[in-house]
Amino acid sequence: MTAENEKGLVHEGQASPPALDFGRAWEYAPSPEATDHVRIAPRQELYVGGRWITPRSGRYFDTVNPATEEKLAEVAEADERDVDDAVQAARRAYDRYWSKMRGSERAKYVFRIARALQEKARELAIVESLDGGKPIKESRDVDLPLAAAHFFYHAGWADKLDYAFQGRAWRSLGVAGQIIPWNFPLLMAAWKLAPALACGNTVVLKPAETTPLTALLLARIIEEAELPPGVVNVVTGAGATGAALAGHPGVDKVAFTGSTEVGKKIQRALAGTKKKLTLELGGKAANVVFADAPIDQAIEGIINGIYFNQGHVCCAGSRLLVEESVHDLVVRKLEDRIATLRVGDPLDKNTDVGAINSRAQLDKIRELVAAGESEGAQRHSAPCVLPARGYFFAPTFFTGVAQSSRIAREEIFGPVLSVLTFRTPDEAVEKANNTMYGLSAGVWTDKGAKIFWMAQRLKAGVVWGNTYNKFDPSSPFGGYKESGFGREGGRQGLLAYTELL
Amino acid sequence: MPGVAPSASVARVSSHDSTLSRYGSSARPAPYPLFYPPPPPVDQIAVEERAASLGKRSLKKGAKVAGLKLAVRMMDLTTLEGKDTPGKVRQMCRKALTPLDSDPSIGPVAAVCVYPNLVPFAKAALAGSTVKVASVATAFPSGQSPLDVKLQDVRRAVELGADEIDMVIDRGAMLSGDYAKVFDEIAATKEACGSTHLKVILETGELGSYDVVRKASEIGIAAGGDFIKTSTGKVQPAATPPVTLVMLEAIRDHYYATGRRIGMKPAGGVRTAKQSLHYLVLVKETLGDAWLTPDLFRFGASALLNDVLMQLEKERTGAYQASEDFSKD
């Protein structure tokens, strides 16, 4: 048995072998994306009525690169008067031409936007990563292709809406006020604009204050595609701008994606008005891993579910519910796996986890992580070196989490996973649904019947079976309960921008 | 005669004697304890996504050069043709020792891989060097001969001087569920190897699904293989990144169960420098630093070497290279 001993064969009673070493042998060199072909104008104006105009107040706010804390540009701050100008422009455009055009002709405008997004994809991906902090690998390979696909997909509906509602007559709504978040700035703009335009509405879009740049580049694309003036208007600003837009009497429809807290405020503000509303809010999704799951692929799904886009994802799988019999195995594999995650410069092509979007968000994450530790959970963090400047947080997961812990109940919106266990499928369902949220869920098992059984019982608008974070313009996305109402994408998503008669 | 010490993950089923009695019989044993705990299922879509995403790693400058030089040192330079001659093998061995005359820091490769008849010529050509001579055996590539013939094939190759044996598993037995037979043949081959290093070729392109590849990997490891290898190179598809990932995962689980490190060799289908770097990333990010050595990872390749040399020269000079500047041995 000498040969085996030399190789370190483990005998009964010995401790398990040393953990695999994901160390520094063969380091990947820095691989920065070339950005010399991209120029960000130092001052960004509002796009209203087909023109670039200065804000009435003359005020601008800074947008910053969260990886370096350096200022990228100053951006116009739209106040109530600017919002009013935009809504009026959208109304004029709707009344005078957009609502009068044939669907086939509207479609061709939307196809032009899709094409331009494909042509300018690299530039937009770079600006997205600079402005928001997400890795270039993700903005290049996920955000941009999906954004273009959304415009392509919805362009095709514009002249087929008579088919979409089972023969029921329909009409467009008018002017849509759309408020979008900072986690997928361009993609959220695509999710909002594409169906609204396809269904014959005009739009006033308010991007998030920390990530306005790609929405403004999209406005440039819309200008170059020669969409008639006022069909799309972009007003930049912070919460006040959004409130002004949602509250404006000239808006027929409000669409909001963001936190549940703000969503409730908007819903309250719209009470008593006749405005249509759709909300896409927060989540605390359960990613359920059964013992009969394809385990190594489930690990990938867990990792993707919580660390993709630094966990700034409303549908993030932020709670791992793992069958108790494989808990230790899964934890050991997660520890190995997070050791290979590369955290750092978003513009480096090898970066897996980029910067946290803002100082405010980083503080929130830190606060909840501290709560987790004080509640007695065990913290496991990736052994990575964080850059000295910028807002970064090491990918982390907690074991020993109770269903009642803050980190099991509150949305952290960061790269922090809470691991809980269950014993039976019924218990998995009970724990997964034991939340006020209901946006998404994941189920990992090799057994098809169990996937459908779980999917039937999970109170979530999107259920991913043996996969996670999959999006497609043809696939309706949206939440149950306090994760919001209404769907985006697919035939069902058209309902948000039409009225059935 | 004792069989091989079992790993904790697979119970040993048969003794050597019962192998002989089972050989040639129509009995189809696959006793339940052969797999305990059972190998985990493998999800095709997810494993292919993971393998592809690791292919997006961008290796530049020093990292690229270091990776490519390592890839050269990991190569089993291969010729396995009916028309192989001593002359062909001698020339290949020359290349194996000094892949690029103008840069002696590159290479030598890990091994050459030849048919048994050519082993003596390779040994002579490589005498005094670190380059090993691997021989295929066990009725390579099909494996469709009686066991005693296959074992004699192995013994003769060892006698002729092979440092390593690359065997093939019985895919017919694998696909018809006769896992005990597959196991027993590997165990018997390991025994016939003595102290000669054994690589077990699964011929993944014939196995039909990643689940079966995983199962075959576990059998190959449990029965005594030092390395598990994807392919003979005679069947398409040969090595692919996802199939390699499945095999690396089996090696990983085995390591954690026993502390033993098994090697892995993708063979066939790795033709470009870029592909070789992809495989090194797969190894680094699945098994970690300890496996980044020719003792635990090899490339079965022939055309790959020149593409790697071209890339190294391009990094050194800044100019894209022409294929005629590199010897075709």
Add this chain to the structure above:
Amino acid sequence: MSSRTTTTKEATADTVSATGLTGASRTMTSAAITAEADGFDPAARVSVNKAYKMYVGGAFVRSESGRYFQERGRGEVGGSADPLVVNVPRGSRKDARDAVLAAKNAGDGWASRTAYNRGQILYRLAEVMESRRDELRTSLERGGAGHHGAQAAHEVESAIDRAVYYAGFCDKYQALVASLNPVAGPHFGFSWPEPMGVVAVVAPERPALLGLVSTVLPVIAGGNTCVVIAGSEDARTAVLWCECLATSDLPGGVVNLLTGQAGEMAPHLARHREVIAVDAWSDDSELTAALEREGSGNVKRVRTHGPEDTARLATEAGQGLGFIERFLETKTVWHPVGV
């Protein structure tokens, strides 16, 4: 220049008899011939006449039979000279056989592409057609199918818009025709549409371009591959449209176009066991009846259309979900729901 016609019996030394392109016998005096020759301008540019071929397996090919038929030029149209005659391949039974083989070989690849990708390719086709708008219009005006001026321009625009229409349908029809079946039991039951396979299309004579687009694009939007026999009155426009297909990233073999006589080739397609469906737009009711009969040999899905259907192609009713749906199969799947 004067010419006198004399009967051939009285031909003298200084008259020459020739059979002209009009087919009639014509005699000219040598003086007349000289005068005509004197009108020829040696400095003028000589045009390069295009050879028109069928489009099979992504390549432009002649008939294996070597046969051809002729289309007459119309002199100068759209500012450029039309050749006097154009020789167009006259497709044979074997050409039809080769086209079916190409369509079959392209089938798996086309059906396994994402619906999004198919939509992208059809949109690219629309882009290419738009960039060749003038050329397509000129071709229609030169062709035998009767459209001129504003009518021809309108037909081209309609054809382009119809290509955009079907590009946008590739990834929509599924949500409209698939179903979740609420079966009475603990099973998940669902039905989804699949392409049928190789579909043979006999394109209408008119409208020459819009007719082709209207009958071929919905077939391939659904994931099928196609062998189409172009109308014989304007084969040139059909071939020009194939040049648009060939530059649109459409994989070879997805659309295969044969020129020649539908009456000669269509029955062989209807008899061919690799063809699963036939879509025949022909005024010849004997032909369409024959196709229905032949199609029964392997239970083909056969659709035939007369003049009323063909007339609708030029209107909004010439496009729609039905055009795609009629060449889709429905697959129903059951799976238990349980732990």
